[in-house]
Amino acid sequence: MAASVTDLGYSATTVAEIVRRARTSRRTFYENFSDREACLVALLTETNRQAVDTISAAVDPSAAWETQIRQAVHAWITNAESQPAVMLSWIRDVPALGLAARRLQREVTESFITMIRTLSDTAELRSAGIAMVSRQRAIMLIGGLRELTAMTVESGGRISDVSAEAVDAAVALLGPPSAPGNQPAALSD
Structure with missing residues (x-):
């Protein structure tokens, strides 16, 4: 599935293409997956689990808060770059798929929220005045x-x-609150 999505995109990926690339039979495919969407869901479940593990492992909780954020964003980017077409399929194709894909999307988003909140709950970040990241900010x-x-x-x-821009945005979003007087103006109606 990953190779076919990379070469053809999900919309052009067929069960025939998947089994050809896997050098297996349709029978074996259908013993493991009900359809190509189920196969994609399985691929993305594993891909996203690995991403959470990789990003979590990349962050040194004793490093300076800016370094921790940089480590996490760089790990996100490295992970995404390892399979850009799969990442793009995850972002663009999954929202249009069935219930299983939408459920996966919610579950994965929850796992990333939990990861971000866990990574932000360190002594180093607290000493810099950074509270655990809220669910909304995550x-x-x-x-x-x-x-x-x-x-x-x-x-x-x-x-x-876009690594530098992503790090700068994450630092701005997750860093300590601005000093009084440096707060952005409230939006008016």
Whole structure:
């Protein structure tokens, strides 16, 4: 599935293409998956589990808070760059798929929220005045990174090309509150 999505995209991937690339039979495919969507869900379940593990392992909780954020964002980018077409399929194709894919999307988003909140709950971040990241802010970070990743891949760019901007945005979003007087003006109606 990953190879076919990389070469053809999910919409052009067929069960025949998957079994041809896997050098297996349709029978074996259907013993493991009910359809190609189930196969994609299995691929993305494993891909996202590995991403959470990789990002979590990349962050040194004793490092300075800026370094921790940089480590996490760079791990996100490295992970996304390892399979950009699969990442793009995750971001663009899954929302249009069935119930199992939508359930996976919610579960994975929850796992990333939990990871971000766990990574932000360190003594180093607390000493810098950074409270555990709120659920809402974690969602904003995830959504921003996902969309930046998708738009970069779709435009033919490399995800690493936006690394500095992604780190700067994450630092601004997750860093300590601004000093009084440096707060942004409230939005008016």
